[in-house]
Amino acid sequence: MIHDVRKNPGLLKLDLYCKGIRLGESCSVGEDGGRQIMRTRAGLGSGLEVILQDELHTNIPVVEDFALNSPYxxxxxxxxxxxIYHESGPVAPVKLALRPAWYDRKTSSGRKMSRIGTLQGTYLAIYPAKVCDYWLEKPERVNCKFCSVGLNLGRDDADEKTVEDVLETVGAAVEENKVTYVDFNTGHYKGDTYLDILEPFIRVVKKKYGLLIGVQTPPHHDLSRYHELKKIGVNRVSFCFEIWDRERFKEVCPGKNRQYGLDRYLEAIEYCAKIFHTTNGEIVVGLESPEKSIEAIDWITSVGAVPTVCVFRPLKGTDYEKVHPPSTEEMIPVFRRMYEACMEKGLMIGVAPNIKVSLVLLPEEGRYFLDNGNRYYFTRAKHAILRPLFKAAVKRRFI
Ligand code: SF4
Incomplete structure (x- = not known):
């Protein structure tokens, strides 16, 4: 592995998640067309969207306390x-991720489009429903401790979004940004209503634009619902169980633990991995030991699912705002394992067209942490063959 952040953009992406960056006085992100800093959903992204070398999209922490002391x-x-400069000297050129012109447009109902959906990297993220119920529970909230969703809605997001609002916003993002993928995300709602809420949006977006569609919700008790989701055009489902260590899971995610329990998340991942092109199990690293995170990665890949690995970020205003982010050194073996485990199982990573994610290091970006970059030659060759085929299939709306 190349240990120099000036020569290894994957390592730089990870180091910036862990250390953040300070903005120099010369920066004028807004005037230069950059995206404004938003508190984005599910609570991990609050930073500056930029593009590193090798076209790696990232979202760098800038407003949290730890970022104010960053060496970058x-x-x-x-x-x-x-x-980007480090205390020791220049590191690398970066490009600002440009703010789409449609962010300032309004839907026909008068809602600002940036409050309907946001670009994260190169895909469109939509959180169509009201705030997660865990934030509303009284006398004590039971939200996940790292999450900022309850702080966001009403500020950067519109509370209620109609099908028309979403359709118009997706249309604008397709036209201007050529998005190929829309991700619908909800929290928990009493009565397991999240799939009922999302389905009308999914049907119309798939019908009108034929895009790849992903859904991130809690695990529905009726697993047969996932067959219906597949039928209406969902390509990917994602389940965020966050923490592998069961005791830690209870502490960090009290609502999820009480309502679903870790096993229901795992059951849904295993079930859906047999149905969908991609099923993700999502974890947050930095809130339990790296060994536990690696166990989670090995389990996820063992059932044919793909790990999504987010680096813990102590967002301002959250229950964990005073907790330190993890160290880069501790995280390297986790991201190396993420890549190795996917390649050992021959999972389809990095083949979908134009999907660059800023909030996490993608599974294929884990290759930056390998000691021997020539490993997995045949799996990489298979991915290289599949990439243009997959792109053509998406273009022709076969998927
Ligand atoms: S389930 Fe947890 S992470 Fe998801 S929105 Fe609710 S509180 Fe936040």
Missing amino acids: LLNREPDGSYR
Whole structure:
């Protein structure tokens, strides 16, 4: 593995998640067309969206306390370009992820489009329903401790979104940004209503635009519902169980533990991995030991699902705002294992067209942490063959 962040953009992406960055006085992100800093859903992204070398999209922490002490500094150079510096010297040029013009447009019902959906990397993320019920419970909230969703809605998100609002926003993102993938996300709602809420949105978006569609919700008690989701055009489902250690899961995610329990998440992942093109098991690293995170990755891949691994970020205003982010050194073996486990199982990673994710290191980006970059030659060759085929299939709406 290349240990120098100036030569290894994957390592730089990870190091920036763990350390954040300071914005130099010369920076004028808004005037230069960059995306404003938003508190984005599910509570992991609050930072500056930029594109590192190798076209790695990322969302760098800038407003949290730890970022204010970061050794990294972002500067605007005299020619208007941006460059990351470390205390020890220049690191790498970066590009700002551009703010879409449609963010400022309004839907026909008068809602600002940026409050209906946001670009995260190159895909469109939509949180169509009201705030997660765990945030509303009295006398004591039972939300996941790292989550900021209850702080976000009403600020950067519109509370109620109609099918028309969503259709118009997706249309704008397709036209301007050529998005290929829309991700629908909800929290928990009493009565397991999240799939009922999402289905009308999914049907119309699939019918009108034929995009790849993902759904991230709690695990529905009726697993046969996932066959219906597949029929209406969902390509990917994702279940965020966050924490593998059972005692830690109870502490970090009290609502999920009481309502569903870890086993229901695992059961849904195993079930859906047999149905969907991609099923993700999502974890947050940095809130339990790296060994536990690696156990989670090995279990997820053992059932044919793909791990989504988020680095814990102590977002302002959350229950864990004072908790330290993990160290880069501890995280390297986790991300290396994420890649190795996917390749050992021959999972289809990195084949979907134009999907660059800023909030996490993608499974295929784990290759930056390998000691021997030539490993998994045949699986990589298979992915290289499948990539254009997959792209053509998406274009022709076969998927
Ligand atoms: S389930 Fe947890 S992470 Fe998801 S929105 Fe609710 S509180 Fe946040």
